[in-house]
Amino acid sequence: MSGNSIGRLFTLTTFGESHGPALGAVVDGCPPGLALDDADIMADVERRRSGKSRYTSQRREPDRVRILSGVFEGVTTGTPIGLLVENVDQRPKDYADIRDRFRPGHADYTYQQKYGLRDYRGGGRSSARETVMRVAAGAIARKYLRIRLGIGIHGYLRQLGPIRIEPVDVSAVDDNPFFCPDPGRVAELEAFMKALVKSGDSIGARIDVVASGVPPGLGEPVFDKLSADLAHALMGINAVKGVEIGAGFAVVGQKGSEHRDAITPRGFTSNRAGGILGGISTGQDIHVSIALKPTSSIRLPARSIDAAGAPVEVVTRGRHDPCVGLRATPIAEAMLAITLLDHYLRHRAQNADVRAVPPAVPGSADAARD
């Protein structure tokens, strides 16, 4: 299987370039009988869509997703679900000046080295525009997880440059353009972004995603631990440079007596493990945190080389996000949902007969993440 597919049983394959005619996806392996229509998908796609705020790219794409197969009389049939979005607001000419030069911090140089040529229009395949299809496919996974298994997934901005946010009210994330879980901090974020845009620079971000109601038992040791497959799915999002499960890098400074989560008949007393032990879900909340680098497409000039190897100065104009992290929350949620559903199917394939002994302790009700 080539690199444009993810998942073993619930499989997503995507295609399409930023300024090509269309983006598409095939979702294979979805269980049959799930009620599904365009609106289910568009709800999540809308959350990701560019042009929603002045802090994201001003490219105006309606991102109208069509379901081309796999759904009949309103429910999934078990056959592959084809999804398509036509690109409408392409402006390939905006990119003529990068045809023969490599933007630093972008994939221009590496695609050219790998394939010997590249679609230079807006980054081609390496553009974050590809993630539209991840969100569309994630919406299907998410619906199954919610309806059939009672699993909820939510994400939020945890840090924007120097500004750290606590998840005070996760229900508020869709009420502001930052997916900020603390309404009281929105003004601060706005001021920061305003100044950043003015400066012509960009900034990194940290996003947390959480799954609640996950049954114990998901994950396939030893190589396809749930943690390992989540790391794969999330590190594969554009601009991500780090992934943490639970306490993440904080474990480096922890002692065993501090780190391990005690178990009681009423449940775990804490959740430093992030809901995964030995690569298998514990029944607690799954906590994943990712770091997104600042976009390299900024107005400030940078040194680079051209196709002939000569030094050039690169300045990016046009439509770009000053913080790609601002739109990453729905994408990270989608990848979490896809990975969980894939593992749910893998788990029940092997272990559908198992009657767990003893009954699982309660999940994350009283768990607190450190």
Next chain:
Amino acid sequence: MSGNSIGRLFTLTTFGESHGPALGAVVDGCPPGLALDDADIMADVERRRSGKSRYTSQRREPDRVRILSGVFEGVTTGTPIGLLVENVDQRPKDYADIRDRFRPGHADYTYQQKYGLRDYRGGGRSSARETVMRVAAGAIARKYLRIRLGIGIHGYLRQLGPIRIEPVDVSAVDDNPFFCPDPGRVAELEAFMKALVKSGDSIGARIDVVASGVPPGLGEPVFDKLSADLAHALMGINAVKGVEIGAGFAVVGQKGSEHRDAITPRGFTSNRAGGILGGISTGQDIHVSIALKPTSSIRLPARSIDAAGAPVEVVTRGRHDPCVGLRATPIAEAMLAITLLDHYLRHRAQNADVRAVPPAVPGSADAARD
């Protein structure tokens, strides 16, 4: 493919439990014609072996790896390489007391929930003993990378609990039991560990692994980015809770003008990207950093439940590492080597005809990681 295999073309499948009769592996897809004998493998396996210092488990296993197939007249034949290590120093009776109780922070509870039963002897399949086979297989990958491609791989301890180490002299890592790249800090580490062992507690660690001489072009966007597959391979190591590529989580606070690595005809001016852009290697050093949690097997008591769901107190005696991170360096190197070779083969499968234009800039000679 089930969860005990990794790699698409250079594939490692492992089997074996901590206190079962043997551990084994199948390495499939290795190119033919590579000179290989037991000594190539034992060199790496020795570096990982327990019982080497008083800061690691005192279990005495000779870890004698036998090559059972795939090598003929001293060279690989292209057929699968079978590897086997007999377990010698099993003491399953040491574990009778955890038969019916779940050690907090361990995989006992999750294996039981997943499979309905578990091999409780020393963690069974979830034991870090499984990583012997990763190191053995990694030695094969590593030799190919070195001999045929000139790629070097080295790792080192970057942090032990509160003690941060700079890679002052990476050639010194094999001269001390900590894989410490700064000989001047070894005494400090010894003192820390001595006190830790006395206290009955354990500690986390951070390990860095680096690959030099990697050609540009490795990595399969969009889902199997080199970064994503490295995250998968390294997060799948026991006790790992975080993975970073290049600047990692530091990108959250960086601006685009700070983060992006400028390109010049003489090479990149920095390597915050960790050698990967758009999921494809740049030709610079690949930098990966991982966080390992403190082992939960400590002498200090913890609350847990038994198989009937009743509360119990768990105290771990027996042979355990107070810092699993101390032995993780060869394991992380092995997973890096396996992933790189797999991607090298994947890359040449698709792109063997490509003549890169322009010629690659020099690699990491002058690159510095931030």
Next chain:
Amino acid sequence: MSGNSIGRLFTLTTFGESHGPALGAVVDGCPPGLALDDADIMADVERRRSGKSRYTSQRREPDRVRILSGVFEGVTTGTPIGLLVENVDQRPKDYADIRDRFRPGHADYTYQQKYGLRDYRGGGRSSARETVMRVAAGAIARKYLRIRLGIGIHGYLRQLGPIRIEPVDVSAVDDNPFFCPDPGRVAELEAFMKALVKSGDSIGARIDVVASGVPPGLGEPVFDKLSADLAHALMGINAVKGVEIGAGFAVVGQKGSEHRDAITPRGFTSNRAGGILGGISTGQDIHVSIALKPTSSIRLPARSIDAAGAPVEVVTRGRHDPCVGLRATPIAEAMLAITLLDHYLRHRAQNADVRAVPPAVPGSADAARD
């Protein structure tokens, strides 16, 4: 990976139902730099298209394939190639009467048993209409094989019901609606089909496909022998019930002294092996033969049951092929091409360094199939 993808490195994923809005495919892993446009694909798709003769279904679909991605400035980029065909001549109402009954010999009953529901319009996903995308993807593989490797692929009708055909002139296959390689037999075939159509019945067929110019070395023992993967690819075509390599079932009656192909410095003296020994190509022509069952959709009544389990009589009206084998030649050629390209890439991934000793003997020049 779910069941709608084929190939490990050159991967085809298809979606779409017979009477849904569209059929589509993603071709992933195609080497970059291959000149490709719509015409390359349409040439093969036209050969398969229905409505070409009075002996095939009278459904009128233009089968206009659009390339949506993976091609830029006239050449493949190495990123996934999205392909789409809109369905135009759907008549779902034709199928209202089979909504609640299962046509014998069709997939109606098995899809219902597997998924609990089915898209009953024209067989939904189980329709041979899905093979349009196989032919489109096969055209890409075929072009690469021809341009880069000099491999030629051709197929022909070998038997239609009782009429056995010898490949007298394979260049003539596109000059008649039967893909018949003996122009002198076309009249006989026409007479047979005319009588068959009049009778309301259908008939089986045998198709042979041959690849010439294949280099020795393709195939991955032991499970992914070239023969095994060809069997998988060709048995997966609708209505196929048998696959033979080389002498096929005739080997049952052969002695070793008759069967084995002698080797001389000027090449093999015969090709009973069909170009494959030990699962690896020999350099001779690859010969594969398949058996296609007669379609079950005929005007003659048959006994069956309805959704309530009650007995019913089924009579199929509407647009159907009296011999699905008549259109199978381009489909079988496509599956052969896809499998060979996939194996070519797999082979060079592992063995690109190999310098074969001794030089290969000449291929199939003087080989004759028994």
Next chain:
Amino acid sequence: MSGNSIGRLFTLTTFGESHGPALGAVVDGCPPGLALDDADIMADVERRRSGKSRYTSQRREPDRVRILSGVFEGVTTGTPIGLLVENVDQRPKDYADIRDRFRPGHADYTYQQKYGLRDYRGGGRSSARETVMRVAAGAIARKYLRIRLGIGIHGYLRQLGPIRIEPVDVSAVDDNPFFCPDPGRVAELEAFMKALVKSGDSIGARIDVVASGVPPGLGEPVFDKLSADLAHALMGINAVKGVEIGAGFAVVGQKGSEHRDAITPRGFTSNRAGGILGGISTGQDIHVSIALKPTSSIRLPARSIDAAGAPVEVVTRGRHDPCVGLRATPIAEAMLAITLLDHYLRHRAQNADVRAVPPAVPGSADAARD
């Protein structure tokens, strides 16, 4: 995944050469809780073992299979099952004379072309000795199918050279060295084989394998149809040149009105489909038939070339089977069992929630194969 693994969820990986130190296998994905011990495996391995009769190779291997992992306290744990057989009766020196020459009809030439070198001792990896591990793994699959699902698998000799056998009494197959299902024909087979051995020649064979009690719904259209995956699994057995499902190549001459199996409330009235429609099991018996070529290792001389490309005469002495088909029955049964269990797991992964409507008709009770 490289070529030495088969199955997506129930996965078998094998290693080992004919005259290397050992053969081994890893069976991954087996459901936990299945009672399993050495005797379960040895029963099938014994049936395949060489040296059982004077019509098979006289190599004396005890084929003692050790279970190295994945079984604890007598039941499978869900972790990978490692299997090992030490080679005892190696005689590598027997093969010195083929070191530099290629036996016609064998894999010598193709391995050399593919890998640039080969283990020439008894065919190395290409030897049928590798199939010991298939049978061992198949025994595990078979036990699960029987105990948990009530699926029975049996095979038999259908044709030996010119002698066609009808399955008069399949319970008799283990009572004679030919797996002959008609006790009255055994003497005829013995006479034929005696004359054949005397002549120094070898002969082809046809083997049928049947699975009874298979639930409807197994198979993953469109590429991984049950028929396609069975063709892959069975064509991958050494010496197999043809695979048929149900009526197989006889469909070429059948009309639709003859071929299709009518459905009644009491079940199907015939089973020309071989238990598979649209790539999905119907609930009837699965019928597969394979053709095995005559071994090329015979005492009669043949023309070939040596490593320098010069013409040579090859005569095979030593220990060889005059009819490889005589031992193929347990191997074919094993591959059928492995494929069915893999598909059972794949099916329940996606469709565990499905409540089939209507209830399945009875299986194959009254079905007769044509």
